Amino acid sequence: MWAALVALYVLLFPYHPGLRSPNELCRLWQTRALVEYGTLDINGALRDYGYVGDLSVKDGKYYPSKAPLLSFAAVPLYAGLRAVGGGHRYAVPEVPLVFFSRLLLTVLPTLFMLWLVRRYLRAHLEPAVADALTVTYGLGSLAFSYSLLFMSHQTTAVLLFGGFYALWRCARGDWRERGYLVAGACAGATVAAEYTGALGVLGLVLYAVLTVLLQPVPARERWTRLGRAAGLATLGALPFVVALALYHQSAFGHPLTTGYKHLNDAGYQPWHLGGFLGIRTPDPRAFALSFFSPLRGLFTLAPFLLLALPGLARLRYRRTDASAEPRAVAWMTVALLGGYTYFTSSFSYDSWGWTTGPRHLTGLVPFLLLPAGLWLERLRAGGRTWAPGAAAMLCAASIATTGVATFVNYIPDDVSNAVGALALPLLGAGFFPPGVLSFLGLPHLVAGALTLAALLAVAGWVYRELARGGGRRWPAPAALGAGLATLALLVAGHVLTTEHDEADRNAVRFLQSVWLTPPGRPVPFWPGPGA
Known part of the structure; x- marks a missing residue:
């Protein structure tokens, strides 16, 4: 897989x-x-x-x-x-x-990050759960969508998790204190990639401070260690922070002035005015749509992340030799979830644009994997054979749902449901995503069918790995029944929220009109002069 x-x-x-x-x-x-x-x-x-x-x-x-x-x-x-x-x-x-910029600067870094995610999860979870959850994150979350776009959202997630991984290895004693240089560099690069990444950096700072101050050593030694860690992290971040300030000074006349103060389109300016950089008091509509909208809700496209909510309570009490680290990661995760929830609830929901899911929450998602995995383990060990089946289907459905939405990856704002109203009609009409196989001359329908089959095969593998237990080769009948019932509920939710109205039909027709590789029409990857 x-x-x-x-x-x-x-x-x-x-x-x-x-x-x-x-x-x-x-x-x-x-x-x-x-x-x-x-x-x-x-x-x-x-x-x-x-x-x-x-x-x-x-x-x-x-x-x-x-x-x-x-x-x-x-x-x-x-x-x-x-x-x-x-x-x-x-x-x-x-x-x-665009292709090579994505491949080298967003796709390959995410693949490297998945290796780090797998190593981190395997240190805390059963191998089967860690592997399946890593694959689910890779194909069933915003990580997949924004790795295939030359945008900074998944870059932010990669840098934040890279910084966290360095801090985690330092907290365990696996790395020397010089690892804080790596964490600082990742934090500085995060802000240079996406201004809102500073929210995630604050969570990393909290984690770093707690892993030092909660150590069972004399107070003077704790503060000495914290001072050295802060100094090294600052040194690592400094090149990126200074470069960013110089860029702002040259472009916008002040080291702390960003381009959002000088937006060319007057229609976008109100989104960034008031409060702090457009972040105001929470709005229930923005909260509900960011998490549960049938168009781009976080839990709608990736329902497996719902497992992280009850799993948060297990973070603090997991068994480990390093007593400070579990408490630190628990507080960090709660802080990140609270901070990102406040942000998405307080910023204008209408500013998300033609995107797959709530894009500014991309940096939060990797930090929800461990609590989701801990809850999965509890369900698998709880003696109720149906519970792992339901949870496993949430993971498999996330891969199928986010995957087919990512096949489109440009979701108009007025569509009723990203999957039922847009992705499936396009796939049904033969509009599969462009890709290397098509550029190499493979018939478009064949290339598209292969990619869709690969996606569904991975989803099936994830379900099998998580739903079976107790040495079984295949899920028990109760787990299979619970999985099918869960799938039926998820499908019903998408069906009932798909309008099939004129707005949906217009969106499908418009995307068909601009599709890079429509059925029966080959498109060269690198056109010659004058093409």
């Missing part, structure tokens, strides 16, 4: 140039500007390669409104592609630029 997971990450390429994906292209246009013109502003790129959205403007110069890390990270890649393409200004077409 690991091979199928990697294949889905590497082969799929849900992208449609006609949509002019603003969040992705504004970053890549700055990459073009840095290489082609040697400027931070993208005025020349807009003139030569076409207009894109998500911009800020200051003194007549245009910049991406986003944090700049990904724009700069893509510079060596773009320079290499430019050399391969002939070395001239128009040497790199848009499709290969």
Whole structure:
């Protein structure tokens, strides 16, 4: 199943140039500007390669409104592609630029992160639960959706978990104190990749402080260790923080001024005004839709994350040799869940855009895996054979639901249900996601059927691994019955919330009109001159 997971990450390429994906292209246009013109502003790129959205403007110069890390990270890649393409200004077409930027800067880092996630979960959970939960996270959560987009949301999750992993290894004594340099570098890079990543960094700071202060050593030694850790982490973060401040100073006139203060589109400005950077008091509508909307609710697309809620209570009492670490990770997880919930409930829900799921919660998801795994273990050990079957189906359904939504990955705001109203009608009409197999000449329907079969095969494997127990090869009849009943409830929820109205039909027709590889029409990966 690991091979199928990697294949889905590497082969799929849900992208449609006609949509002019603003969040992705504004970053890549700055990459073009840095290489082609040697400027931070993208005025020349807009003139030569076409207009894109998500911009800020200051003194007549245009910049991406986003944090700049990904724009700069893509510079060596773009320079290499430019050399391969002939070395001239128009040497790199848009499709290969987006494809390789995703592959090297969002897909491969996530695959490395999955290896870290698996190692971390195996230190606390049964191997079968750890492996199945890692696969579920990889294909059944926002990690899959945003690894296949050149956006900063999964980059933030990778950096946050990387920083946490370094802190965890330091807390266990596996790494020397120099590991705090790695944690600090990850924290600094997080903010340089996405400003709201600072919320996750605060959770890591809490974890780091608690793992030191809760150690059973004299108080003076605890504070000495904390001081050294803070100094090393600050040193690791400093290059990214200073570079970000210099970028803000050059582009927007002040080291603490971001592009959101100078948004080019006046319609977006109210979302970032009031409160702190647009974060105000909680709104029940924003809370409900962020977690339970049939269009992009977190628990709607990834219902396995519901297991983390009762699992939080087990974090504090899990058995481990390091007494400080369980309490620290429990407090950190509660703080992150509370902080991200407040954020998504207080920021404008209407600003999520054409996305799969509530994108700014992507950094939270990996920290919900351990409590979800602890609850899964309790269900498997509880003696009720039906309970693991129901929980296992939540994981398998997450892979199927998030997976087919990710096949589209551009979800219009006025669709009633991302799966029933958009993804399934498109798949039924033969509009499978573009990908490497299609570019290599395999018939589009065959390539699409293979990717869909791989996704469903992984979902079936996850269900089997989690639903069986007690040395069984296959789930018990009670577990199978509970799994089928759970699946029926989830399917009914999607069916009942799918309107099939004019808005749904218009969204399907529009996406068909801009689909990169429609049925029966091959599209070259790297068009020749004049194409």
